[in-house]
Amino acid sequence: MTREPISERRSLVFGDPWLLDWCAAQIPGTDALGWHNQKAQALGLAIDGKLTACMVVHDYHPTHRNCQISFAATSAKWATKPTIRAMMAYPFDQLKCDRLTTIISERNARSIRFNIGIGFKLEGIMRRGYGDCDAMIFGLMRDEAPDWMGLAISPTNAHTPRSMAVTA
DSSP states (O other): OOOOOTTOOEEEEESOHHHHHHHHHHSTTOOHHHHHHTTOEEEEEEETTEEEEEEEEEEEETTTTEEEEEEEESOGGGOOHHHHHHHHHIIIIISOOSEEEEEEETTOHHHHHHHHHTTOEEEEEETTTTSSSOEEEEEEEGGGSOGGGOOOOOTTTOOOOGGGOOOO
């Protein structure tokens, strides 16, 4: 993650449908129409007035308190802890998700490193999930997120693995 220069002016942009199109244009093989059809939401970051990064929240399941997210950026310069924390507040705090999922092409080493760096864990591989290459499935649980994300853990969203669950 990069250190944020004091002279930069950063602003978050939320809810405009064109953000979905911009984000899809940055990710090869992504269909923005699919995101529009499922009412996905995008949160963009502008640095000095220029859109630089975007996070799309899609496949949201409120009953199960999870969603899928996709990041896109034109530069690594956007990825500061305060910016990531602000973006992750939407799915975790506003949508009350306990779990985030991201699916990444095995060929996208930069995205894999980024997601592991912010706390996502590899959970599985979908063989040929992207046609001629595998899709890597990563998850981030609220109660496993790094401390710098500042997520509150309450008894209602703390997870007890089945193997440790107490039964009466």
